[in-house]
Amino acid sequence: MIRVVLPQHLRTLAQVGQEVDLPVEGLQTIDSVLEAVIRAYPVLRGTILDQVTGQRRPFIRYFACGQDLSLEPPTTPLPQAVMEGKEPFRIVGAMAGG
Amino acid sequence: MSSVRVLVGTQKGAFILTSDERRTDWQVSGPFFAGWEIYHFNGSPADPRRLYASQTSGWFGQVIQRSDDGGQTWQAVGNKFAYEGTPGTHQWYDGSQHPWEFKRVWQLQPSLTDPDTVYAGAEDAALFRSTDGGQTWQELPGLRAAKGHLWQPGAGGMCLHTILFDPGDPQRMFVAISAAGAFRTIDGGLTWQPINRGLASPGELPDKSAEVGHCVHNLAMHPSRPGVLFMQKHWDVMRSDDAGDSWHEVSGNLPSDFGFPIAVHAHEPDTIYVIPIKSDSEHYPPEGKLRVYRSRRGGDGWEALTNGLPQEHCYVNVLRSALAVDSLDSCGLYFGTTGGQVYASADSGDSWTAVVRDLPKVLSVEVQTLP
Numbered sequence: 001m002i003r004v005v006l007p008q009h010l011r012t013l014a015q016v017g018q019e020v021d022l023p024v025e026g027l028q029t030i031d032s033v034l035e036a037v038i039r040a041y042p043v044l045r046g047t048i049l050d051q052v053t054g055q056r057r058p059f060i061r062y063f064a065c066g067q068d069l070s071l072e073p074p075t076t077p078l079p080q081a082v083m084e085g086k087e088p089f090r091i092v093g094a095m096a097g098g
Numbered sequence: 099m100s101s102v103r104v105l106v107g108t109q110k111g112a113f114i115l116t117s118d119e120r121r122t123d124w125q126v127s128g129p130f131f132a133g134w135e136i137y138h139f140n141g142s143p144a145d146p147r148r149l150y151a152s153q154t155s156g157w158f159g160q161v162i163q164r165s166d167d168g169g170q171t172w173q174a175v176g177n178k179f180a181y182e183g184t185p186g187t188h189q190w191y192d193g194s195q196h197p198w199e200f201k202r203v204w205q206l207q208p209s210l211t212d213p214d215t216v217y218a219g220a221e222d223a224a225l226f227r228s229t230d231g232g233q234t235w236q237e238l239p240g241l242r243a244a245k246g247h248l249w250q251p252g253a254g255g256m257c258l259h260t261i262l263f264d265p266g267d268p269q270r271m272f273v274a275i276s277a278a279g280a281f282r283t284i285d286g287g288l289t290w291q292p293i294n295r296g297l298a299s300p301g302e303l304p305d306k307s308a309e310v311g312h313c314v315h316n317l318a319m320h321p322s323r324p325g326v327l328f329m330q331k332h333w334d335v336m337r338s339d340d341a342g343d344s345w346h347e348v349s350g351n352l353p354s355d356f357g358f359p360i361a362v363h364a365h366e367p368d369t370i371y372v373i374p375i376k377s378d379s380e381h382y383p384p385e386g387k388l389r390v391y392r393s394r395r396g397g398d399g400w401e402a403l404t405n406g407l408p409q410e411h412c413y414v415n416v417l418r419s420a421l422a423v424d425s426l427d428s429c430g431l432y433f434g435t436t437g438g439q440v441y442a443s444a445d446s447g448d449s450w451t452a453v454v455r456d457l458p459k460v461l462s463v464e465v466q467t468l469p
Contacts (some may be wrong), residue, residue, distance in 0.1 A: 009158055013174065021236055043174045047158040051178040052200065059157040093157040 001089035002033055002078070010091070019088060028083045030062060031074035035089075048091060051072040059097075063090040102424050103168065103466045104432050105149065106440055110458035112151055114169050119426050121444040130172065130306045131163065135202075138419055141466040142208035142216075150216055150232060152203040160202055162218075166234050173178060175232035179203070179220055182239035188222065188251040198222045198242070205367045205419065207261035211268075214372065219258030223275040224250060225287065238287040241273065245292060252277035259418055262318045266325040272317055272327065272342060273403030279312035280329065282342050292340030299465045316358045316418040320367035328370050328397070328420070330360040335372055337397045344350055348397020359421035362428040363446060368396040371423075371431065371447060373416045381436075382413035390433070392447050406450035414439070419462035426467055434460025 002020045011018060011051040015022075021038040038045050045051065048060055061070040065087050081087040104115040123161030130136075134153045142148035147168045153161040164175045179200045187195035203226075205219035214231040224242055225265035226235040241258075249256060252441040257276055264270035269286045279294040294310040296382070303311050320326065329336040329345065334355050336345040349355035354374040363369035372391050376384045381390060388407040391400040414437035424430040431447050434440045441450045 002281065007157075009155060012132070013158075043161075046160065046177045047155075050159070052180050057157065057159055096157070 002028060002082060003085055004023040004033060004037055005088045007091060007093040008076040010044055013043050028078045029075050030069060030072060033089050058092050059096050060095050061092045063092055100426060101468045102430060103468060105139040105141060105464045106434055106460060107462035108141040108458040108460050109135050109279055112136040112139050113457060115440065115453050121430055121442055136185040136461060137202060138206050138462045140206050142209060142213040143210050145213040148213040150206040150208060152206050152417050162232050176234050176406035178233050178305045179226055181224060182237040188246055189248055201255065204257040204259045204334040205261055210263050210265055217261050219261055219273065221255045221257035221335045223256045223258040223278060225258055225273060231402055240288050241290045243279060244281055244290040248310050262317055265321040274314040274317045277313040278310045280314050280317060280342055295343065296345035297336065316360050320362045322323055323367045328360050328362065330372055332359050332378060335397060350398030350400055352391055354398050358418035359416060361421045361423050364423050369394050370396060373421065373433065375415060377430045378406045381415040386410055386412050388412040390447050403447040405448060417461055420460050422463045422465040424467045425466045432463050432465050434463045438452055
């Protein structure tokens, strides 16, 4: 199981708590986690990745194990601790309010 | 007894204000979708239980919410707004061409006859339609074919903010876009024509014959007289008596003819309302006095309506979608301000009271008249 932490607005939209557990089979990469999030919570479609381009939305960031993974290729494998469920994969709304 | 339900979209959520037909005691519910910008919140004329809300965020994009029970419960529906075909380009600030990019929905206008059919006005400007209650959206690309390559964003973004239906002719619609102008279709949205003849902005658009490039802020019509259109332009209040073929100015004695919303009385097609704002540099009422202006003869000859509105130290703005009229016998008006007040009048604007004073910045106000 992969632990995923969602930003507050997406928790409200998906009606979940701060952290969700998702089964992600096979190679555990950034895009496989994001696909699993959308599969489990279709209401989040378009809120993390742009609906049309499929690109990460500009003010969305990904963090895990103290690393910023936002700019890594989507096929990047997740850190071992995330794959083992010891650390969460964090989807963050950037601090960009001014 | 009849009642009214006022749908308020704000910068940090949606609110519903309800009252019976006396409109003296109000119940306030919300915030719905707390923390999200609700650009527009509207109800179906065909089924008042059906509500739609445009929920947006600079972080998380566009969500469309739908209620089938008057706002008690909600479900997120489709939010994929894909421009038809190759999106193409429009004019950018430096005169170059810039790709069309979807940003948000400014306006949701449910069909007059079918609650599952709803139109969405988007930024970057385009018109979308859903016929399945918002689950899927299709662009009406003929609009952008109306010289879209010459459209250029205004300061608020290149948004399609106004959608009007002709109640007598389902094939005829009007839309307005900042800062492109007004457009009309007579074939149900397949093809569109700019309708901006007579609009003048000598300082910003010296070419008097320019078909597009006009900063139209809002349009209004009375359903009994759909060939007569009223417009609040960036500057100037305008009127057309030929469904937009030509326009003439009716600003008359207004203290400022800059403003955003315009509305028509529910029962008097020649009674119209605007809320003057000092200027495009100073987005607040002239002299710090919040005044609704009413003309009972379709423009010119304006009277200030001030009873119950702050007449000193008021520096709020009223945005283009934040003025609405109900259809009770004694026509009610409602408007929301950037300071979070929602004012209501149950007597055609003669007197006003603040229903709420401390909401987030109000982006839109609509009202449903319920049997």
